[in-house]
Amino acid sequence: xxxxxxxxxxxxxxxxxxxxxxxxxxxxxxxxxxxxxxxxxxxxxxxxxxxxxxxxxxxxxxxxxxxxxxxxxxxxxxxxxxxxxxxxxxxxxxxxxxxxxxxxxxxxxxxxxxxxxxxxxxxxxxxx
Numbered sequence: 001x002x003x004x005x006x007x008x009x010x011x012x013x014x015x016x017x018x019x020x021x022x023x024x025x026x027x028x029x030x031x032x033x034x035x036x037x038x039x040x041x042x043x044x045x046x047x048x049x050x051x052x053x054x055x056x057x058x059x060x061x062x063x064x065x066x067x068x069x070x071x072x073x074x075x076x077x078x079x080x081x082x083x084x085x086x087x088x089x090x091x092x093x094x095x096x097x098x099x100x101x102x103x104x105x106x107x108x109x110x111x112x113x114x115x116x117x118x119x120x121x122x123x124x125x126x127x128x
Contacts, residue, residue, distance in 0.1 A: 004083065006079055006080065006083060006092075007079070008076065008079060009075075010042060010045035010046035010049065011042060011045075011046070011061075011072060012072055012075055012076050012079075013041070013045040014038060014041035014042035014044075014045050014046075015038070015041075015061065015069070015072045015073065015076065015094070016076055016094070016116075017041040017045070018034060018037060018038050018041055019094050019114065019115065019116050020116055020118075020123065020125075021037070022034075022115075023115065023116070023120050024113070024115075025097055025113030025114055025115040026113065026114055026115075027111060027112055027113055027114070028064065028069050028070075028112075028114060029064045031061060031062040031064070031069060032062040032063075032064075034062070035058060035062050038058055038061060038062065039054065039055065039058050042054050042057065042058060073093075073094045073114070076093060076094060077089070077093045077094070080092045080093050081093075090117065091116075091117045091118045092116065092117075092118055093116070094114050094115070094116055095114065095115065095116075095117065096112060096113070096114060096115075097112075097113045097114070097115045
């Protein structure tokens with residue numbers, strides 16, 4: 001890719017950094033558990049933005065009844081697909097990964113994690 005930079009809006013960058021920091025994956029319905037970390041990333045990427053607006057944006061993102069997180073992930077995916085082919089983009093986008101869990105003999109449940117598949121040894125970051 002020639003070290004091309006993918007430009008994202010601050011809210012999209014904050015969401016991306018959150019998922020990049022969690023290679024184990026995050027369920028959208030549990031984003032509230034990551035509110036503080038997401039707020040930190042958003043405040044670091046939107047330094048000129050009003051703190052109240054940032055907190056309001058985070059509230060939308062972590063609300064499981066709001067579609068904001070899906071919208072942000074779709075926008076991130078679109079940006080990567082504009083820069084590379086679908087195969088290469090599949091390593092960079094936030095995508096689904098389902099884990100099946102069996103507890104006891106008759107209980108089965110699924111953890112619907114969202115992950116970035118990019119091997120983390122390829123990630124170089126400046127800590128935010």
